[in-house]
Amino acid sequence: MDYEKILQELRQQYADLEQRAEEGSKEQSTYHRIVQLIDQSSLIKPPLQRAFIIRISLTTFADATSPEARPLVNEAISAITEKARLSP
Numbered sequence: 001m002d003y004e005k006i007l008q009e010l011r012q013q014y015a016d017l018e019q020r021a022e023e024g025s026k027e028q029s030t031y032h033r034i035v036q037l038i039d040q041s042s043l044i045k046p047p048l049q050r051a052f053i054i055r056i057s058l059t060t061f062a063d064a065t066s067p068e069a070r071p072l073v074n075e076a077i078s079a080i081t082e083k084a085r086l087s088p
Contacts, residue, residue: 003047006083007054011038014076030069034076037061051084 021028062073
């Protein structure tokens with residue numbers, strides 16, 4: 001499984017969602033933070049380990065974020081778990 005490609009595609013997906021979200025909206029800031037979390041782990045090798053760390057970071061973010069943003073973050077957690085076939 002090409003984890004590097006999966007992580008790049010997820011990053012692009014959330015960057016695109018950020019661009020399409022309404023300027024200054026909670027959705028835009030949430031998608032921006034998701035992209036930041038993915039980018040912050042870019043030096044972690046191997047990519048499978050990076051995927052797990054991103055999932056952990058997203059889970060922590062979901063716990064700390066506002067109730068309105070939580071479904072968007074949970075969606076990202078589900079996406080990385082499914083696409084990278086990570087166990088919960």
